[in-house]
Amino acid sequence: MDTTRRLTALAAGLLLIGSLLVVWAVFQRTNPVALTPSLTGQTEYCLTCHGDLPEISTSHPIKSFGCVICHGGERLALDKNLAHSTLRGGANPSALSVVELSCGGSDCHSGSPQASRDHIQRVMTSIQATYTGAIANILYTFGAQPDLKAHFGAFAVIDNETSTGITSLDAFESSKEDNPSIQTFGKNCLTCHISAAPREGDHFDRLTGCAACHTPDVESFPEGKTHGLTTAIPYTQCNTCHNRGNYDLRSMTFVERADQPTDRLHDYYQPIAQFTRCEWTLDCVDCHTRTEAMGDGDLHSNQSEIQYIQCKTCHGTLNELPQTYTITSEDDLALRLAFLNPVVDLQVGDTILMSETGEPLWNTHVLPDGTYEMTGKVTHQQFTFRPVMGTQCKQNPDEQESKYCHQCHAEER
Amino acid sequence: MIRCVAWLPSLLALINLMRPSFFHHLHPPTIPAPQAQWRYTLGAGGIAVFLVLVLIITGALEMFYYTPTPDQAAHSVQTITYHVTMGGVIRNVHYWAAQFLMILMTVHLIRIVFTGAYKPPRRFNYLLGLALFVIVVLINFTGYILRWDQGIQWALVVGTNLLKTIPLMGDYLYEILIGGSQPGSATLIRFYAWHIFGLTLLAVILMGWHIFQVRRDGGIAVPPPSLRTDLQRITRYELVRREVLAMLLTSTVLIVVAGFAPAPIAAPIEEITAFSSDSRAPWFFLWVQQMLKWGDPFLWGVLAPLATLTVLVLIPYIFPHPHESELGRWFPKSNWLARLILTMIAVLVLGLTLLGV
Numbered sequence: 001m002d003t004t005r006r007l008t009a010l011a012a013g014l015l016l017i018g019s020l021l022v023v024w025a026v027f028q029r030t031n032p033v034a035l036t037p038s039l040t041g042q043t044e045y046c047l048t049c050h051g052d053l054p055e056i057s058t059s060h061p062i063k064s065f066g067c068v069i070c071h072g073g074e075r076l077a078l079d080k081n082l083a084h085s086t087l088r089g090g091a092n093p094s095a096l097s098v099v100e101l102s103c104g105g106s107d108c109h110s111g112s113p114q115a116s117r118d119h120i121q122r123v124m125t126s127i128q129a130t131y132t133g134a135i136a137n138i139l140y141t142f143g144a145q146p147d148l149k150a151h152f153g154a155f156a157v158i159d160n161e162t163s164t165g166i167t168s169l170d171a172f173e174s175s176k177e178d179n180p181s182i183q184t185f186g187k188n189c190l191t192c193h194i195s196a197a198p199r200e201g202d203h204f205d206r207l208t209g210c211a212a213c214h215t216p217d218v219e220s221f222p223e224g225k226t227h228g229l230t231t232a233i234p235y236t237q238c239n240t241c242h243n244r245g246n247y248d249l250r251s252m253t254f255v256e257r258a259d260q261p262t263d264r265l266h267d268y269y270q271p272i273a274q275f276t277r278c279e280w281t282l283d284c285v286d287c288h289t290r291t292e293a294m295g296d297g298d299l300h301s302n303q304s305e306i307q308y309i310q311c312k313t314c315h316g317t318l319n320e321l322p323q324t325y326t327i328t329s330e331d332d333l334a335l336r337l338a339f340l341n342p343v344v345d346l347q348v349g350d351t352i353l354m355s356e357t358g359e360p361l362w363n364t365h366v367l368p369d370g371t372y373e374m375t376g377k378v379t380h381q382q383f384t385f386r387p388v389m390g391t392q393c394k395q396n397p398d399e400q401e402s403k404y405c406h407q408c409h410a411e412e413r
Numbered sequence: 414m415i416r417c418v419a420w421l422p423s424l425l426a427l428i429n430l431m432r433p434s435f436f437h438h439l440h441p442p443t444i445p446a447p448q449a450q451w452r453y454t455l456g457a458g459g460i461a462v463f464l465v466l467v468l469i470i471t472g473a474l475e476m477f478y479y480t481p482t483p484d485q486a487a488h489s490v491q492t493i494t495y496h497v498t499m500g501g502v503i504r505n506v507h508y509w510a511a512q513f514l515m516i517l518m519t520v521h522l523i524r525i526v527f528t529g530a531y532k533p534p535r536r537f538n539y540l541l542g543l544a545l546f547v548i549v550v551l552i553n554f555t556g557y558i559l560r561w562d563q564g565i566q567w568a569l570v571v572g573t574n575l576l577k578t579i580p581l582m583g584d585y586l587y588e589i590l591i592g593g594s595q596p597g598s599a600t601l602i603r604f605y606a607w608h609i610f611g612l613t614l615l616a617v618i619l620m621g622w623h624i625f626q627v628r629r630d631g632g633i634a635v636p637p638p639s640l641r642t643d644l645q646r647i648t649r650y651e652l653v654r655r656e657v658l659a660m661l662l663t664s665t666v667l668i669v670v671a672g673f674a675p676a677p678i679a680a681p682i683e684e685i686t687a688f689s690s691d692s693r694a695p696w697f698f699l700w701v702q703q704m705l706k707w708g709d710p711f712l713w714g715v716l717a718p719l720a721t722l723t724v725l726v727l728i729p730y731i732f733p734h735p736h737e738s739e740l741g742r743w744f745p746k747s748n749w750l751a752r753l754i755l756t757m758i759a760v761l762v763l764g765l766t767l768l769g770v
Binding site: 079085 | 651681
């Protein structure tokens with residue numbers, strides 16, 4: 001009888017200690033940090049662990065967006081594995097496989113072309129995503145298709161409202177090809193389109209999807225701390241794919257550029273390229289437009305069909321001044337683009353340059369004396385420049401493409 | 414303080430002594446000392462009753478936050494787990510109490526067969542016990558489904574599809590249990606009702622009956638007085654003390670396990686028919702899942718488990734009973750066949766379970 005009593009006392013003590021231990025363990029846990037973003041109205045607790053991350057961009061304030069609307073994940077979970085179990089695209093919700101869920105929606109980035117909100121539709125059909133040019137060229141070269149038209153893309157895609165005549169692409173699968181060169185091409189040369197993981201090496205380091213371009217300098221971030229979206233994309237980001245070397249068509253391998261540049265002049269283009277001073281002093285995005293980079297919504301067979309900005313876009317020709325227009329509406333695309341990267345104080349009433357297809361070159365200004373001013377979207381540097389008209393330029397009026405400008409104005413390196 | 418705690422059981426016994434109540438129909442006033450030993454009963458039946466009480470209390474607490482709709486269920490489980498004060502611990506206690514209950518019921522069943530306690534007049538109570546066993550398995554399964562997350566998705570779809578394989582009435586059974594052509598909100602609300610009400614009510618009634626029937630059958634199984642060597646009995650005070658000790662020890666194990674071993678949880682189900690990464694049945698059905706790999710789902714998923722249950726049901730009816738003098742102790746020689754059969758079933762189920770882990 002006494003044994004039972006003593007054991008009972010002991011068991012009661014154990015229960016007390018056990019309970020205190022569990023209560024102590026429960027209160028050791030980090031206090032949850034709640035956030036109820038205005039766009040979803042649903043409380044999420046991601047900031048319990050991720051409070052140290054910088055806001056991704058001024059256009060996506062955390063108070064409005066929170067985390068889950070883009071990233072997915074379990075908003076209530078405080079356990080890392082569960083919280084992360086339903087993340088879209090792992091750490092990168094802009095991966096093309098999930099981009100529609102993460103970044104899409106008619107109010108966001110898959111809206112109407114009229115509202116300039118069709119980013120996702122355009123990117124999915126763009127050369128940078130489909131890689132059609134390279135694939136079509138290789139297939140044609142090795143006799144696997146009769147023309148240079150795009151039949152295959154990095155992934156299958158349909159374009160119902162085409163103006164190029166290409167309504168769909170099949171997914172390119174090199175394993176189904178007979179020619180060993182095409183198979184090798186598939187193995188070695190499909191790392192540049194933005195849905196593919198990059199080649200190994202710091203020079204190639206980038207994310208995929210939207211973040212391939214809009215989240216620059218990935219290699220400079222500590223592990224897992226990359227959190228930023230910007231339209232101020234430095235040339236170095238473009239260079240994670242471009243200017244990094246060449247494909248050797250005989251061996252179907254990528255040959256990295258051999259030089260190890262230490263300054264911008266030498267780093268910008270690889271040694272074989274011909275360029276002018278303004279090209280390497282500016283960043284790629286200072287001249288090349290959103291349509292060129294992200295596509296125009298149609299499927300194309302080659303980069304040359306979509307890349308159209310030339311020297312003359314800003315400088316005009318001997319006979320013509322560059323096109324300009326005056327901003328009349330608060331909702332003008334130029335103002336919206338300037339808002340995303342406010343390097344210029346653009347106002348309704350300002351006159352800016354305009355590309356041949358009508359795209360606003362919003363980082364330019366027409367100055368009262370008839371010259372122009374451009375502000376670097378990344379460097380914030382200001383440049384003034386003149387039109388060709390009225391200068392000593394001896395160029396043949398029929399030869400107005402950039403390559404003819406390079407004949408006189410190329411930079412020695 | 415320790416003295417106070419040690420007095421508690423006596424106090425409880427005293428209260429019972431003062432006010433005779435219905436409790437006295439269930440709780441014996443005295444039992445034979447040799448059969449009151451831990452090493453005889455293993456305390457399994459008593460601890461199982463305590464676990465049921467724990468489950469009812471923690472389950473009732475969970476009901477304050479749980480929402481039985483497909484879009485809310487898993488989120489409300491996450492809310493309980495992560496955001497309700499001590500909610501995680503309470504959910505873990507509920508989970509572990511349920512799993513321990515399965516184990517203790519099995520131990521209790523093995524004890525009954527291995528001591529021959531199912532011998533008439535206790536045959537009927539043996540059947541009541543088996544019915545309780547089956548009901549508790551169903552309660553456990555319906556509770557598991559209430560999570561409505563990707564961890565239970567496979568078991569829900571495959572488990573309920575087994576119903577369809579039953580000839581003639583399979584589709585009808587499926588329809589009334591699932592409430593549609595595939596699991597959805599009708600299924601969840603049905604399972605919720607079965608879990609918290611239908612099956613639980615049945616289990617509580619059968620449990621009361623089961624305990625009451627022990628007394629109706631003459632208390633714990635012992636040889637008649639003339640065949641006993643030790644006629645000593647323990648008082649209800651001592652019995653209550655031992656019960657309290659068992660409850661304290663069980664509570665300690667429960668609370669510590671619950672504090673440091675979280676109950677399973679996963680992301681909400683997005684599409685019920687989608688592929689689920691976790692394609693395992695709950696642990697107590699792993700043996701059935703393993704058999705399903707052998708072929709015909711009706712044969713291995715429905716008939717084989719039912720056949721196993723039938724063998725258990727038949728134990729008091731077709732195998733030799735132990736002799737009266739052999740009651741009240743382990744391994745009575747004369748029921749070796751029943752013990753062998755149960756051992757075989759246990760080894761088979763355990764082996765299949767381990768294969769499925």
